[in-house]
Amino acid sequence: MEKVLTTTTTEEILEMPRQVILLVDDNEDILDFVSDDLSEKYEVLTATNGVEALALLQTEIVHLVVSDVMMPEMDGFELCDRIKSELEFSHIPVVLLTAKNSMQSKIEGLEMGADAYVEKPFSPEFLQVQIASLLKNRSKIQAYYSSSPLIHMKSMAYSKADESFLGKLNDTIYKNLDNPDLDVDHLADHMNISRPTLYRKIKSISDLSPNELINLARLKKAAELLNEGMLKIYEISEMVGYSSQSHFGRNFAKQFGMSPTDYLNSRLLDKRK
Structure with missing residues (x-):
């Protein structure tokens, strides 16, 4: 779940x-x-x-x-x-x-x-x-990273070391998006970092827990796919690790202030201008 x-x-x-x-x-x-x-x-x-x-x-x-x-x-x-x-x-x-x-x-x-x-x-x-x-x-x-659907995780970097870390973290999450049980333990294993160290780093740099950051990364990937306009919403929902489209829709709206449908329509409208 x-x-x-x-x-x-x-x-x-x-x-x-x-x-x-x-x-x-x-x-x-x-x-x-x-x-x-x-x-x-x-x-x-x-x-x-x-x-x-x-x-x-x-x-x-x-x-x-x-x-x-x-x-x-x-x-x-x-x-x-x-x-x-x-x-x-x-x-x-x-x-x-x-x-x-x-x-x-x-x-x-x-x-x-x-x-x-x-x-x-x-x-x-x-x-x-x-x-x-x-x-x-x-x-x-x-706050800008959390509220902006298409802004990359590396926007929170304060140094080259942070940029490298966040780039690797983002890639690791994206490679495992189809795993609904992805959590800090999985991330720590994949990134070869101790769980306490990874937790402190993520919490301090983003003000989010690892699980919150993983969920946000799922929604941002969904926003990318919606922006491309090639897939149905239910297909995107499954691709980013949600078994329920309605659950995905509620989380997306809660995070970005609009439903996936409204976001998709707004992006299509922008492309036509």
Whole structure:
């Protein structure tokens, strides 16, 4: 039986977990101060160096990292480089905090892939704005992908590593669309990635669970086939893993705001113009 995409009620939105910020600094006073400020809007995890931060990233879903540069064991530059170069974390935005004000220091941070650079001493409000802006942009990209029938999964990529990962993920799902039981375990096996790692990566990069992403991929493939105009709706429904055309129609309308028939007619009308 197909896994159903569900709508989100107002009550569920209010109960949704807050986005997670990982704050990394070897100064406990700064950790406490910034953590207290950010905790009003976000769930905050803390680490005192890059080694601790990477350990947390391997077990937690983190939406953004704020890191000091000067730290023992592993500094912020190396941490940023590790985050941006490892597939499991490469989608996570990184804000670097530093007392250094030289242009060379800023260049080094940006070369490591930092998404923003904030100089100490900094205004808490300024840091809040930087974080909110980065997360809002990511949310817009995720929403655009989810609501646009013909937009490819790779549109959510934040790096070449992400683009490669999402391309492989999309291809893997499409090759197994006729399997109604396709789930995260099947994907992990096909992609040779551990189930927890794949779950965290998909959830963080798309804000969807793997099963939700699989269902969305089914509907997007259906939209592609409807756009081509070569097959009947019931044929497309079966091709993308639905045993019930009515179930397919309800899910399609719920996701894209129109029935498969209305979508097909709108695409045919566009082609005639």
